[in-house]
Amino acid sequence: MTSAGRREDASARSGPAAAPTMRAGSTYGAIDVTKSFDDVTVLHEVSVQFQPGEVHSVVGENGAGKSTLLKLMAGVYHPDSGSLMLGGETLGPLSPRDAQRRGIYLVPQEPRLMPDLSVAENLYLGALARRRFGTVAWRVMNEATGGMISSVGLRVDPRTQAGRLSLAQQQLLECARALSRGCGIIFFDEPTSPLTAHDAEKLFGLMDQLRGQGLTLGFISHRLDEVQEISDRITVLRDGAVVAREERGTATRDELVQAMIGRKLSVTRRAEPGRAPATGVLMLDVADLRIPPQVNGMSVQVRAGEIVGLAGLVGSGRTEFAETLFGLRLPAGGTVKVAGRDVTGFSPRKCIDAGLAYLAEDRGRSGIFADVDIARNESSAILARLPRRLGVFIRPRREQELARDAAQRMDVRASSISSAIKTLSGGNQQKALLARWMLAKPRVAVLDEPTRGVDIGAKESIYQIIESMAGEGLAVLVISSEMEDLIRVCDRVYAVYEGRITGELGGSDITLEAIGHLVVSAS
Numbered sequence: 001m002t003s004a005g006r007r008e009d010a011s012a013r014s015g016p017a018a019a020p021t022m023r024a025g026s027t028y029g030a031i032d033v034t035k036s037f038d039d040v041t042v043l044h045e046v047s048v049q050f051q052p053g054e055v056h057s058v059v060g061e062n063g064a065g066k067s068t069l070l071k072l073m074a075g076v077y078h079p080d081s082g083s084l085m086l087g088g089e090t091l092g093p094l095s096p097r098d099a100q101r102r103g104i105y106l107v108p109q110e111p112r113l114m115p116d117l118s119v120a121e122n123l124y125l126g127a128l129a130r131r132r133f134g135t136v137a138w139r140v141m142n143e144a145t146g147g148m149i150s151s152v153g154l155r156v157d158p159r160t161q162a163g164r165l166s167l168a169q170q171q172l173l174e175c176a177r178a179l180s181r182g183c184g185i186i187f188f189d190e191p192t193s194p195l196t197a198h199d200a201e202k203l204f205g206l207m208d209q210l211r212g213q214g215l216t217l218g219f220i221s222h223r224l225d226e227v228q229e230i231s232d233r234i235t236v237l238r239d240g241a242v243v244a245r246e247e248r249g250t251a252t253r254d255e256l257v258q259a260m261i262g263r264k265l266s267v268t269r270r271a272e273p274g275r276a277p278a279t280g281v282l283m284l285d286v287a288d289l290r291i292p293p294q295v296n297g298m299s300v301q302v303r304a305g306e307i308v309g310l311a312g313l314v315g316s317g318r319t320e321f322a323e324t325l326f327g328l329r330l331p332a333g334g335t336v337k338v339a340g341r342d343v344t345g346f347s348p349r350k351c352i353d354a355g356l357a358y359l360a361e362d363r364g365r366s367g368i369f370a371d372v373d374i375a376r377n378e379s380s381a382i383l384a385r386l387p388r389r390l391g392v393f394i395r396p397r398r399e400q401e402l403a404r405d406a407a408q409r410m411d412v413r414a415s416s417i418s419s420a421i422k423t424l425s426g427g428n429q430q431k432a433l434l435a436r437w438m439l440a441k442p443r444v445a446v447l448d449e450p451t452r453g454v455d456i457g458a459k460e461s462i463y464q465i466i467e468s469m470a471g472e473g474l475a476v477l478v479i480s481s482e483m484e485d486l487i488r489v490c491d492r493v494y495a496v497y498e499g500r501i502t503g504e505l506g507g508s509d510i511t512l513e514a515i516g517h518l519v520v521s522a523s
Contacts, residue, residue: 029048113163236259244259281304368422374407
């Protein structure tokens with residue numbers, strides 16, 4: 001080591017880039033908290049307590065108040081009434097920074113990263129390791145970052161721009177940020193939504209380790225199998241109120257579902273044994289598509305009235321494949337045809353005109369216009385087709401009529417289509433995006449993670465919407481990390497591994513075991 005390197009190590013050793021000392025967890029709870037937005041009560045006198053050495057999960061439908069509760073406890077929102085208690089101390093109004101100083105951190109549902117900064121800079125934002133004269137100790141910080149991110153299963157160069165990470169990798173980086181601040185109380189708001197089952201297991205291993213160290217952990221997930229696997233205690237919210245409290249192993253999945261939605265849920269499988277494959281006209285024909293290094297010669301066909309799945313692990317090339325179909329990436333080779341028409345390399349606008357719809361994986365970043373009203377979010381794909389006054393000005397009445405009809409058809413639950421779409425729950429945002437594409441009257445719908453981050457009730461609604469699309473003659477391609485989704489709705493499933501199709505399954509052959517084998521191996 002050079003003398004300069006020794007000086008850097010010595011001067012930065014006590015800086016924040018060194019391995020953090022994890023605080024012990026504390027008992028942290030809410031007592032009779034109530035929170036309203038625009039005269040709508042989201043939480044009504046909710047009491048819940050999180051204990052050290054436990055994973056305490058909060059479950060409920062979209063709009064039940066789960067995320068609002070965790071945001072209250074992390075200082076993002078302030079309760080209208082009620083109080084927060086930390087280790088016997090009543091807390092006053094908290095900001096997120098105040099909460100972190102007290103050892104409370106919220107890993108958000110949508111990553112909050114600076115895309116143009118490196119992984120290391122994001123991890124230690126506001127607390128960069130410094131050398132004696134104030135310059136950044138890059139080597140020390142990058143080394144510390146490497147150790148911290150590998151502890152959560154993220155293996156990338158610390159100098160990589162955060163914006164180049166996949167959604168799953170960004171979520172893991174958010175988990176690492178919580179640990180880097182040495183927080184003893186960590187809330188996870190849907191951290192596994194963008195993750196495959198394999199990556200989720202890595203996160204659960206980390207959570208189990210933190211639980212063993214005595215940290216206080218809160219967890220939200222719509223995947224009830226995950227909740228039952230990891231939780232010591234479960235609190236069920238419905239319509240902003242606590243309706244059930246369960247200890248580990250005391251409630252079945254069906255009982256949790258019934259508590260969440262207030263009724264029993266009947267789930268049927270589309271691809272019944274013996275069901276004949278769709279025999280409609282070939283609507284989507286992708287041949288030998290290549291986008292190195294992510295996609296290496298993928299061929300997929302979907303017929304009118306057919307629902308076809310694309311299964312694969314994060315990083316397998318599924319999303320890059322979908323983005324190329326929609327003109328967001330240029331292929332290095334291969335062809336894309338919609339209803340017999342070659343649309344290879346078309347712009348997104350021309351793809352829409354050709355009859356292709358694309359529901360993006362990350363609705364927060366690439367789907368909704370958060371501050372824009374629901375009506376304009378729905379009509380955005382057909383603005384060029386809307387009737388205009390004097391050939392220039394959109395006729396607002398007609399736009400409102402179309403948006404209202406589409407929202408009703410997709411069962412978008414909102415007080416008004418004039419409300420900003422960000423006020424809707426995740427499931428209703430997703431249904432509004434589906435309404436957008438149905439207004440465009442597509443021939444082919446490519447849906448990337450259509451049920452990500454939505455509750456079990458909203459999932460069933462989305463399944464029914466997808467089936468209705470196929471029933472109207474659309475060719476539907478569904479990309480999902482949740483294999484249960486594919487089993488539930490698909491006639492056929494293609495498996496993807498490292499940018500190649502490794503197999504095709506149909507009807508009763510579509511099973512968890514069969515899909516799982518194909519997505520982890522090229523053989």
